Amino acid sequence: MSTLLSDQPLGAHPRPGRAETRERLSKAAYDLLVIGGGILGTSVDWHSAQSGLRVAMVDAGDFAGATSSASSKLGAGVFAYSMLSAFGDGVGRLISPARAAADNPGLHTDGLKAVAVYGDHQMNDARVAVMTVRAAVRSGAVVINHAEVTGLRFTHGRVTGVDVQDRLDSTEFGIDARLAINATGPVGGPPAPHGGQGCGPSIRLSKGTHVVLKRKASWKAARATPTDKYRLTFALPWEDQLLLGTTDEAYEGDPAEVRATGADIQQILDEAALSVRDEHLSRDLITLAFAGLRALPGGPGGVESAKRETVVTEGRGGMLSVAGGKWTTYRHIGRTVLRKVAQLHHSLSGDMKPVSHPPRWVSLPGLADPNEVAHRLLVHREAGARRDPLTTRHLATHYGSLSFDIAHLVSEDPALGERIDPDGPEIWAQVVYARDHEWAETVDDVLPRRTTLTVRGLGTDEVRAGVQDLLVQKD
Ligand SMILES: Cc1cc2nc3c(=O)[nH]c(=O)nc-3n(C[C@H](O)[C@H](O)[C@H](O)COP(=O)(O)OP(=O)(O)OC[C@H]3O[C@@H](n4cnc5c(N)ncnc54)[C@H](O)[C@@H]3O)c2cc1C
8 A cells, every 4th residue: 555655745846946937037028027925916926827827926025024924813803893793693602701711711801791702714824825825836927035126127118027136146137027016015116216206006004013922821712802992902822822912003114124112012911911811921921023014095094993905006107006905805806906907908918818717716735624634644654653743733734735745855854853943843844845845045934934933932043053054955
């Protein structure tokens, strides 16, 4: 009987190197070039590739390295507000504070009259994003991270290409495309030519900070407590830790400089104390604080009351911009932009024409029942091979069926099956996999985004050095 480990792994072909990718990007003429590889750019890239267009995507940093890995990780968080006000119509139910405290010992129930229970979904945003990049590439897109668009190229007043600089080795190259999509999020767009007017949309920014703490008790539910008319404070069990957030403040500084400040962290801890017991909020428990920027449509009123709408506009040089919205609706946003591209098609020369109805529900790579995957990993292992149950669970929930590729790496080199740190489930094979199949170029691509090492507070100098050693062993 053949076991899973002797089968050809699913992602057997490592991604091409950067020099080869740069060459492919600079030699071809693309239908569409997406500037920015956050979740919106990636969705546009993926949907465009699925609809038959020749597409490329570049990101100045890492894919999902900005806003798209700084979210509250809630799938339907947008519905929380309406659900809370919709009790009685079947979407939620009320329970007593005593019952809520029995299930969630960290909950502070003094003064609570009732607790409302509703359902939501949670994700690891950075990992879902990298799987979406992979889906786009599987559909034919060409992508590169750590490559910044430094200028726009115009033909007869229209943007028909970009100048790019590789941020890792400073190589400069160009990409030609019939249409460019600006998906640079809070940055607002690539640099304007000759210091002139930019091509980006009119947006304003709101900063949101989160704090991650080591969890002292089990949390069976996430907790959302209103702080005022518009805002909720969250305490979410996430990646075996407690995720608290978030602030919502107008931001006018340089988007590249956004950071969680001491004042942000204090505000989050104070607001969390409304419903979380003090012993769970000690500063010693903090493993990470991070901040992101919401891109909001311009308009009257404060940022906290602004609608979280997607802004899709056509700017100078015919460049389309997409910004804002929610992570949750990223597929819908990708299709919306594609429809806009199809409308613009009349003004574009040549044979570029996206198919009008690209498939609606193409699954992401690795989609599989994690329980089944964990079971198969435990059962179908080579004779004598050990399998750590925590690591097995971690692989199954974070990689789905792609876990078998990681198991294959371990069967070829058992040292890669060792834990990176005894306090976390991650193994060294995940670093090799991130390097060869998930576009990880730097230690900071691996620790906070391809793995949960940073979130768990395990990004020690020793771990960083070990990851760096594996990254440089490519090729
Ligand atoms: C605090 C906070 C909490 C949130 N919580 C939720 C939630 O719980 N649920 C939900 O559905 N949504 C949530 N959101 C919203 C969601 O995260 C965003 O709508 C989404 O991530 C926006 O993605 P984006 O691709 O537009 O931006 P980004 O992820 O910022 O991507 C833009 C990319 O453009 C790149 N770039 C910039 N300039 C250049 C250049 N010159 N050349 C090449 N690349 C460039 C950047 O490197 C970056 O990677 C939250 C947002 C915030 C800020």
